[in-house]
Amino acid sequence: MKLEGKKAIWSEYQKEIADDKFFYVRSCIRQNFFPGSEVAFLRIMRDVLKKDVYEHPCHTTCSGIGYHGDVVPVETAMTVVARQFALMTEAGYSNYIPSCITSFGLYTEILDTWHHFPEVEEKVRKQLKKATGREFEKPKNLAHASDVIYKFRKEIAAKAKYKLINKNTGEPLKVVDHIGCHYAKMFPSKGVGGAEYPYVLAGMIEEWGGQIIDYPERRHCCGFGFRQYLVQANRGFSVACSKEKFESMKPFKPDMIITNCPGCPMFLDRWQYVINEMEGKRYGQNGEGIPVFTYEEVAGLVLGYDPWDLGLQMHQTDCEPVLDKIGIEYSPEDKYNLEVIPSHTKNHNLINV
């Protein structure tokens, strides 16, 4: 493996990412499965990086899951998205950052379609006006939340309390990055590092002391496949995809998996449990699973946030092995203790700073 080769490619795909004044849009899936991550994102952006991140109370789903579940027609999805843009415009922002990859993909796709088919854009504007009376500007800059963290990875590193290093061996942790399919597969130029060797997460890991490992099924989909998971009868396919990835990464002995997609971390986490239940297979070292994290969780850990504030107790595959390797302090007994309400939470769920 020659790294120069990858570096060359990475240097080719450097997208423009805004510096401040972000209009933040939440992810349905992550709000349900990784609420801690979105909280952590805002903490980091606001407290650590001192950025202006605005969240509009009236924004909704982008309808992406419905769209890719084929129950929501394309024009409907476009109009729902147009409404989100309208909210942004009204709030006086122009840098749009969705928390969800499916959304990010949908936004990119829609903007691209509008670019090639202006008549479609016109139609959507009319429909939005008719339905809601709203009008919108297209975002000046569209980036995924992980792009922003990637942009400020050095700043985060500077303030880091921990490094992704095995404190016992001094070796960097071996990290597998999993990029959501809709991040760059549809529009390689819209992703940091492109579609084949995405750098968005790799960059963070490098910066924070870990080592990214490349393995054959790196590009493989986690298997969500929308309808393929949403309907129980199809889940055999969904799990099979993740299994394919685990089988492929096992020989490289990864310490952890990092993701930037809403569904992926949940599936990579839960399917490990299912496969173990059904086939008695585990893919981590000494009989454990491979802990799966969102990039915010990892950033949070690096910055020394409390694991249980980050919501790591919501993982089915235990994350402790990694915490121990890094040497992060945490109280095992508080894992499921719901009494504690940390002070920081207050300002991050309600008001926009």
Next chain:
Amino acid sequence: MVSHKMNNFGFKISQGRQIDYDSNDRRIANYIYEREPSFRLCIECGGCSATCTTGNHTKFSLRELHILIKRGENKSVRQDLKKCMLCGKCTMVCPRGVNTRNVVILAKQAFQKSDEYAI
């Protein structure tokens, strides 16, 4: 082997359907290569399948069978082979002079032998 605690998730883990070339057994193919070298000459034009008497009655593609044998996808081939009537039209139309008829005969043999002598 860890004992399975829970199993009723309401689905089975799907098995892959890729041709896994490395783990496939190509001894049937080699058996044919040795005895009918023209087997190598196929350019997969499909002439055989187009004229095939059996293919006129049921889903049966000699071209596909040839490829599957070459890839070592023996299971799927074995049953299908029996559908061939050996009428020989394929041999007549083959632009590369592949002795297709003999290929089928040899393949059948190879499969029968494969049981006895574990080819």
Next chain:
Amino acid sequence: MKKHVVVIGGGVAGLEVAGQLSHSGIEVSLIEKESKTGGHLNNWYKLFPDRRKSSEVKEYLDRLSQNQGISLLTNTTIEGFHRNRNKFLITTNKGKELNADAVIVATGFDLFKSARKEEYGYGIYDNVITSADLEEKFRREEIVLVNGSVPETIGIIHCVGSRDEKVGNFYCSKLCCVTAVKQAIEIREQLPESKVFCFYMDMRMGGAFYEELYREAQEKWGVNFIRGKVSEASETIDDKLTIKVEDTLAGRPLKMKLDMLVLMAGMEMSDGGKKIAGIGGLRTGENRFFAATDNHTSSNKSNIEGVFYAGTCTAPMNITETISHARSAVLEVIDFLKDGKS
């Protein structure tokens, strides 16, 4: 006084042109950017379909261009290109100024830069090489992997950088198929134990004795041909390469491990050519090669009177075609010069 023609590019076409022109008493300045002439011919070991040594053709061209009438300028590039009345004023990187009655552009082709096909990992995965790299190995008669061991299974991917919108090349480079077959045979010759797999979309064997070579590869050398465009290659923990391809004729995806992967890089307009197109205002086509005024009747004429094309700077060609194209360029020039336009 003697007419003077500047020939840009010292590859097969350039040498042929220079040779022929000087033989008909025309003064020639042959400009070559490299230190020696011969172009891609120098990097090729043997030629299809008869697998003769490329050096033999090189010798012919050298003999042809060993002529008083030819002044050879190596390590030279064109910086200026002006036309005043019927003369061309050409300035080189060494500040030399050449006055020419006519110019022949023979800037040839560049091989597609395979790293642009990211999913194949050229320049990233150790044992992914290009057809040109393989020729080098042939010449040294040692086909080995980076770790020094001898490969057992070798995959050859056709159409790398050709017929591919993703890299902006819609056209077929036309010679990669037969090159692949030739190289497959050479591999089997040098490594009798090896297994070779060609992954193709169509076998385009449109040349004298190409199809016969294809047949030989199957019949005599047992080369395996699988119809399908390889989708991606990745490196396994044991430094092998796994590829994913659809065996389209079996209608099933196929997965296999290979020790070595050879990419059949296509042909592209050379950078040198692009540069000259820029400074000289020469028209290029959609495929970025030079566009002749008429592809059927005057494939050598450029949009500028007195400037002619020879060889693969206009389209992918094999050596035979290149030489004939060069000769027809010579006729055009002579015709042009005697019309006394200058």
Next chain:
Amino acid sequence: MGKLYDLLLEDVRFEEGLNACMNCGVCTAICPAAEFYNYDPRKIVDEVQTKDDEKITELLKSETIWYCGECMSCKTRCPRGNAPGLIIMALRGLSQELGYFVESEKGRQQLAIKRTVGDWILSTGYCVYLDGITVAMHPEQGPVWEWVQENKADLLKRLGGNYKGDGPGILRKIPEETLDELRKIFEVTGGLERYEKIESFSKSKAKEMNLELTEGIDNEYFRHIYKTNNGTHTR
């Protein structure tokens, strides 16, 4: 000849998704669905580009168009700039418009998606909503999920969410007027029409299969389409 093809052309995704296909198979090669399902996107594209109504009708009624996971890996690679994934989406759309989706086991599942994701969008403003992700319907979510479901309110509070609260924040309550806007958008843009088609075609199919189909998800037909897998989809 070509009537259905013209209908497909009305879908902008189809126009984006299909240029001449040369059957190279690069899509099938990396397609996760093709890896496990008896599925070959290349063949689908090839059949569609014949513009043959008969073939397309067959596709619209088939299982095969429902295997795709819409990961769009195919779009990345196609040397002809096609996007089989988008073509599939167009086919699925048309299949539902014409009511052909109920002819296949996988197609019938559309009702399940409509009655979960589809309805959540309009009733909650979320595609996926905590209260809907029940342990019963999601055993694979594991023990941790049981704990989450039992303590969702406290847990979200502890993590700094705004579960069913006002203003911004995680799983906040989406204001009624916003939901009205959503419904209006669906009405104007044909979203509701799509929902109704799925409902009505499914109802008649349920009758045909004589499975009772009432509102919501607690009925024979829903359970049937949600759980049944006749095992012919994979190898």
Next chain:
Amino acid sequence: MQFDPFVIPFNIGLYFILIYVVARSILWFRDLSKPDKLRLQRGFFGNAFALSLKEIFMESLIHRKILKTNLRLGYMHMSLAFGWFLLIFFGTIEADIFGVKHLNAPYKAIFFRFFHPDHGRMGFEAAYGFLMDLILAFILSGLLLAVIKRFYSKIVGMKKTTRLKLTDRIALTSLWLIFPSRLLAESFTSGAYGTGSFLTGSLGNWLATFLPAQQLAYPFWWLYSISLGTFFILLPITRYMHIPTELFLIFMRNSGIKTGDKAGTYTEVQTYSCSSCGICIDACQLNFSAGITNIQSAYLMKAIRNNDDVSEIAHNCLMCGRCDQKCPVGIELSPIRMIQRREGEAENDIRNIYKGYFRSRQTVISEKSPASVNYNFLRGNDPAKADILYFAGCMTHLTPTIKNSMIKILDASGVNYSFIDEQGGVCCGRPLMLAGQDKEARELINFNSQMIWKSGARTLVTSCPICYKIFKESYYLDVEVLHHTQFIKTLIDDGLVKLNFLRKKVVYHSPCDLGRGSLVYDEPKEVLRHVSKLESSNFEDGNSLCCGGSLANTKISYADKKKIACDAAMELTRNSPDILATACPLCKKTFSAATNTRVADISEIVAEALILNPVKKNSTIHVASLKELANI
């Protein structure tokens, strides 16, 4: 002197072989099937016996057939066989008349001169002696040819001669020694006693002038006896076993025993009756066109005798039947080959033997039709009812002009027919049988039979000789089966088609399965004569060539097939005819690729000559006449 030790080797040999032959024949008889036993018994006391005697005389002694095909070779065989017979015959008489007493032991006749050295000085004795010498000379002349043949086979007009195994060599040498040693023994004796006739006498006297004849005679008598003894003892394990076996063969054949489709006494007798004369090798196109010289029937028989693996040989054959035609011993070579193929298959997969290829009548009824295992996907939709069924056959579908011509002819004739495999149809099953896969073939036969029965037709017309042969032999249809040439013939005879005379030079190639295979030689030619100038070739009827396209040979390469086709086409087009006519789609396809002369199926030529004026529809006269024709 009545006895001398040197006769012992001869005696041992003689009695051994006599006992062996008797024992062997008893075993053979025992292994015969009941019906065949009956046949043989009936034959033995019927006129079959007389017939056989005649045949034995004509074939085993005179070797008439060989004489016909190859004079020199025939003379060689005759001189040895017939000559030796005469020698023994007259020798016995000699010993009886001139001996001390009547009814002597055999050796007395064989070594007569030793025991009566001074016999034959004058008168009748001398005359008789002359006769004996004459016979000996006759034999020796043949022997000389044999020796020459062994070393330069061309001289006896043969391209190839059979190779030998060790025992054969020894037997051969001893055989060769017999008569020279007798000559010398007798000569020396005569020389010593001044007796003997023109050969032994003169040779003896001359030898005696410079050699001690007295002393030299005795060792040569030993040699004579020993070579006879060795020859007899080796007989059973050498090809010379054919000498006694052939007698049985002739009896059995004349008693109406047939090869059938599984190995048994008759096949064994046949394989042992092969004298490896090599005529089949010369007849074989694989030999003289493709240069393949190790698979011909003679080698097959030898391989079977030696229990070698015959699978390769058995399948490397066009099954054209030229060797059957030419075999002087009349061995049913192709049937035996088929048995080998079938048994080869049986090795792979234990299957109960299905009757099929060459069936004997009584097995037909007992036969059960098996349920389709391999071809259960076949769906038979009821065919249209019609008097006449037209079955084009797979190969005909590859040569549409033949199919279309037949349709044109059928329509013009106005007969009431239905085209049963218009939409493709199912293979007749013969290709499977040729590969030895009778079980599978049987499945197709049953399927097609069903269809034909359902159609209620009375006549089945096919364009493909391959189909024709199997319809005739292995289907049990209550319909008459006709090849389209026969059918067209009747149409012409009944005036149901009107034809022009085409001024075209035509040469006819008789397809193997139609001609030799089914003995349909004349109708095709008569049809051709009716519409064109039919010219004869050097390869008519039974001697016709194979086009090389035969499905029966799975072993030879496309290139070899092509060679055979080209050679055959060249031979047939020597007098540059306008059309090379054939009656088989496969031949047509094969020849078309092998010659520039136009190749056409008879149906095409007829269709060309057809005068299309409306004929009254649904005439039924023809059916009767077809019935008549069926009794040919």
